[in-house]
Structure formats: structure tokens, C-alpha cells
Amino acid sequence: MDIAKQILIVGGGAGGIATATSLLKRDRSLDITIIEPSDDHYYQPGWTMVGAGIFSKEDTRRDTLSVWPSGVTRIKGEVEKFEPAKNLVKLSDGSSIKYETLVVACGLKLDWDSIEGLNEALGKNGVTSNYRYDLAPYTWKLVQEMKGKEAIFTQPAMPIKCAGAPQKAMYLSCDHWLRNNKLSDMNVSFCNAGPVLFGCAPYVPPLMEYVKKYGISLDFSHNLIKIDGENKIAWFKVSSENADPQVVEKKFDMIHVCPPQCAPDFIKSSPISNEAGWVDVNQETLQHTKFPNIFGIGDVTSTPNAKTAAAVRKQAPIVASNILSVLKGNNPTPKYDGYGSCPLTVEKGKIILAEFGYGGKVMPTFPWDSTKPRRMAWFLKKSILPTVYWSVMLKGREWLTGT
DSSP, X not given: OOEEEEEEEEOOSHHHHHHHHHHHHHOTTOXXXXXXXXXXXXXXXXXXXXXXXXXXGGGGEEEXXXXXXXXXXXXXXXXXXXXXXXXXXXXXXXXXXXEEEEEEOOOOEEOGGGSBTHHHHTXXXXXXXXXXXXXXXXXXXXXHHOOSSEXXXXXXXXXXXXXXXXXXXHHHHHHHXXXXXXXXXXXXXXXXXXXXXXXXXXXXXXXXHHHHHHTOEEEETEEEEEEETTTTEEEEEEEETTEEEEEEEEEOSEEEOOOOEEOOHHHHTSTTBOTTSSBOBOTTTOBBSSOTTEEEOGGGBOOOSOBSHHHHHHHHHHHHHHHHHHHTTOOXXXXXXXXXXXXXXXXXXXXXXXXXXXXXXXXXXXXXXXTSOBHHHHHIIIIIHHHIIIIIGGGTOOTTSOO
């Protein structure tokens, strides 16, 4: 038997809850249901700081029920199939849910299995990743106990969640090694599948100053394809313009891996995805390009912005406002400008607060040169943004969203 819902949200992470609370801020009478299987809710931007010994991992996790919006129904289940022509979502337990408006906020998939041997290697023999809650403390343990010479930090092809995160881990590790007189005896390499250090060009020169300071080797067009943890060997597929790709072997004492990322399987195979597998939305209104009663938010969408929590913070009130317009029979009005923020932790105590929108346009929130490393930005990342996440964004308080 089908259950009918006015507004159905798939995913109770940052995007799903922020959208729900933004909707309720505008109209408390709305019937909102969120499908969310997990009993854990994570502040994922904090995992970089866990990997540097600044936060404990417990600082970044809360029970899902403790952050759940009052007045919002929860269905603890997993979506298996979308039938948008019927306004229907099917769950893995066989039940079906009908909706008037659908919001897809289920995030992306960390594709650990796409690198041969990685799953077996993680968490031991110097193989780690800040992209997992349980592994970020191991990153800090490795950094503190580092006795070898070879440290590798990897980044896969875009898009990924927080494009600066692989670098953040590297810079904070190097800063610790520098302060403890270890760095001069080490070889640190950044193996990036892409062709550039950072996608927004104005931030590259200041980042290069830190690359030089730490003596980091930049290995572009290096895509991690296989890892042998026991023997501490990693293999990379190296591309070049005028030659066939080659596979190169690198030894490591520590390797921080950023996994390839893609849309969840149940999104890829659905009628609401584009050819690349992402939820196909208009990049300004976040309304689906084919089904006007469907909206997307966050990492799962096709929008060409940085996939960050700051982007979700900006998107939530836009999605909420546009949903209400559509429910009233009007066209969506508020437009998303592609804003995203990446606080690049270049050393302990200093951050380059990269803020930019569509087309790489620099969009600073504060009246300063955002390309310069600042202690105030570190304070913002360490002490202000976690509070903004838990007590502002998830509560529908739209600070610095422009709405």
C-alpha cells in the first residue's frame, strides 16, 4: 500500500535536514518526511582536523535523533528505485511512498572498491584516509609516529567531496613534521589525477608557496589504481598528452588516500540522473530538468560547483523557497550562484579561506583578501563553523546565506 507525502526528502544528512528546517521556517504547516537509514550524523568537514589531532573523532558525530527537526517524520529505510512519472519512491523493504514534491539529498558514494587492494589495506601498514570517520585518527597516529621517508597523498579525478581535503591533510602533516624537524629528511608527494593543484586559479599561487615551503613534489596526472599495504607499494596510472598512459610504482611509508567518488548506485540507474549519473537539475534553481516537482541539493546533483557543506548551506534556502513557489503554482525564483567554500588548512593556526562560485569567480564573505593565509580563518574553521553547522544550518537559521 502506498503512503502519500506532501514533501518527501531522500537523505537526512546536511542537505536533507537543512532543507527541511528551511521549509519549516517558512511554513510550519508543511507535511515533511525524510528517508534516512543511518543512526549516525557526521560533521564531515571536521575529519581533516581529526586527522591533524585538533578535534577528536567524537566531536564530529551525533545521534541522528538528536539533530532531527521537530515536526518532521522519519522513515528509517533505504531507497531502491525512483518512478518519477508516478511520483513514487520504492524502498528496499518493498514499500512504496508517493509524494507531491521530492527532494533528493542523498550525497555521493565513496568508491573504495575501484582501487584494487585498497579496502584490504586501509587502517594498517601506513594506509589511511580522512574520508572515513574511523580512519581519521589513524592519520594523526601515522603523522606523529612517522619514521620513514616516503609520504604520499592522493587525489582522484573530479568531482570529489571538498576538493581541497586531500591537500589539507598533506599541509597539516607537513607542518607537524616541519615543527618536529622531520620534514627535511622526507620525500612528500602529491599524486593528483588532475592537471592542476586547485581548480580556482587565484588560490594556486599562495598554495604554491606552501608547496615550496614543505618541499612537496607535485605529480599531476597520477591516478591511484592499486595498492599493496603489506609491501607498501602503490601503483599509479600516469597520463600524458603525447604518449599512452603508463603505470608507475611508488614505495611509501605512509599514504593518505582520497577515494574516487560517484553518485550512489540507486541514483545512477534511475530516470532522474544524467549521463554521468548525477541528479539532473538546473544549476541555478536546483529544480530537476525533466520533472518540475523534483529538486536536488548537495553532493548528488549535477551542478558544477564545489561539493562542500558551505554549498549546501547556500542551497538549502534556495531549494526551500523554490519548492514553496512550485507548490503554489509559480515558477522558481531564487537562484544559486555556485557558491562553495574550502578552508584550506595550510598550517596549524592558518587557513586560506577559498570561496568561489560558478566559473571560478572568487566570492569572499569577509572584507579581506581571501587568497592570503589568516589566523582568523583558522579560528573560523576550528571554533565557529562547527557551531554554525550544528546550531545554525541544521536548525534552519540561515546565517550568511543571502536570503
